[in-house]
Amino acid sequence: MTSETTNVPTPEQIRRAPKVLLHDHLDGGLRPATIVELARENGYDRLPETDPEKLGIWFREAADSGSLERYLETFAHTCAVMQTREALVRIAAECAEDLAADGVVYAEVRYAPEQHLEAGLTLEQVVEAVNEGFREGERRARENGHRIRVGALLTAMRHAARALEIAELANRYRDSGVAGFDIAGAEAGFPPTRHLDAFEYLKRENNHFTIHAGEAFGLPSIWQALQWCGADRLGHGVRIIDDIEVAEDGTVELGRLASYVRDKRIPLEMCPTSNLQTGAATSYEEHPIGLLSKLRFRATVNTDNRLMSGTSMSREFEHLVKAFGYTLDDMQWFTVNAMKSAFIPFDERLAMINDVIKPGYAEIKSEWLFR
Template sequence: MTTVRPEILALPKVLLHDHLDGGLRPATVAELAEQTGYDDLPTSDPVELARWFRESADSGSLVRYLETFTQTVGVMQTEEALRRVASECAQDLAADGVVYAEVRYAPEQHLEQGLSLEQVVEAVNAGLREGERLAAEAGHRIRVVALLTAMRHAAKSTEIAELAVRYRDEGVGGFDIAGAEAGFPPTRHLDAFEYLRRENAHFTIHAGEAFGLPSIWEAIQWCGADRLGHGVRIIDDMQEVRGGPLSEVPAPGTLEPGDVQLGRLAAYVRDRRIPLEMAPSSNIQTGAASSIQAHPITLLKRLRFRVTVNTDNRLMSDTSMSKEMQLLVDEAGWGVDDLRWVTINAMKSAFLPFDERLALIDDVIKPGYDRAG
């Protein structure tokens, strides 16, 4: 059980990789199931439900991990439900000290009761605005931007990309693809990425989590991703100077920069400052890392990759940004300066205009860390 210290909770945080359908309050899942007639929940008790999500997601398999979303998506099929979930998301993040967040979801997964894609997007946008307002009234200011996700195994990516562009001045910051990586390479969606580039739109791609270097290479070199969702397997393109690949080192987080030789892809990712949206607790659950101490994020930080810390799915991982930071402090030896660095990395990498990013860094993030000493 991770105990978050008050000084960590008080730090300003930036979150780039958080799934709307992976962050519901357990009580909200139970209440929405009753209101919408969804009867497939394993239990209606919020405490037991929270435990079920965590245990189901703790299997070490990305495929089984993704199955837990059947339950949350199942109760997110009405405008009222979407608005509530989005509003609570913004409020929960703000209460955790998050000052800027990008929350992603797949509109195509919320059409079972007759909503249109546009109605889904507008309901989520309305909920996020409501959540921002209620958070501000509670003394926590936050800016939340939506990312529209297309599913890797489906055929709606170009339609979702067009939707992201259509709503980019109304609270949608960019585009993403998600779902099981193996067998569904990002190159299946080249039309969508080419359209987004023509429209000067931002996009990130889940890559290098359950699948290896080919997924990362395609996301960058074929698709032109601005950021990589997770990107943990970039260490497969590194060698320990004494000989072995880092994927065979028991605790790559304990290595120093001088112990490591980068391959060409890893060097390219670092040279180009391509942001890595890493989520330590989630990566352990899906088998992408064995522990917080051994997670590649610490080595990648020492090597000065543009790493960021994220939650991925707060419900399934029973986590928050404060918990992720506390784990890195307790188990990987991070200090406040490290947390400040990754927070500024994230803000630099946000799908937000440059002047707005700079204002948040100078007026909110740096002063917040200065107060922390």
């Protein structure tokens, strides 16, 4: 990418810069200390570690293990302590606080309501508890001098059969804190077309939805998400790189699907660290976000699961700055991409860009004038 300045941001400047997050899982971002406390309160005795610091290390090592079984086990532990109203309110509030402290000014955080019913909550009670927590977290952030707005994405599990029910739930709460809908889970063997009734319903209701596609599975998953289901965004979408050829002389040729994604400005919710853990990329330097950004796809930077990846938005950008030499101008480009792609009304997106994001970056850039 080209940039007006050659100055590379420091970690502190990266943290202070306004950031926008579109792909973050609530059950993948708990504080280790909160997991330990909630497990103790609710009699959950299956945690692999009861010391918060050691537990955090365990989550990261399990996610890095290369074992799908161990990776999935991590979510079994987090979901186990997310079964009461009080727990959901607390976890959602802490999520908003943590993101705001990291410089995130707008976030869409996703979770699957159907995974939080074991203690007797209804789907509606789950949504209302999480929404309450997000509002509380926003309030606490303001008290600490931070600004953040958090919207929820309701996720349906692609191996289950409740997608239409969750889509209807998302539509019911669309003016009460829920920004849109998502499906997640194993791609192979569970194509998004299994849930066409949910996507057709959302389109009839003029509602927004994203689909996990092109992470573990390839181009067919992306094609189905777009052409059969009509997704507004692609969760990950990293395998779109399979439809791009780079010749030895540097000439780049896009296939028809890649051209369509770029031409239609379909947002890619890219999660570099998570992609390394799942094998979708081999290193930060080789991550497709580098080429996709050069080709001006609408790439965005995201965290996916902050606990399992031991990451944050600032850390994701630190890795990319080191790998590709990105500057504050590049960070702003990614951030504006994300804000343009958010599931809130156009005028509100524009206000965030013009009143929060651009002034925030301009303030940091002005510091260089006095070096």
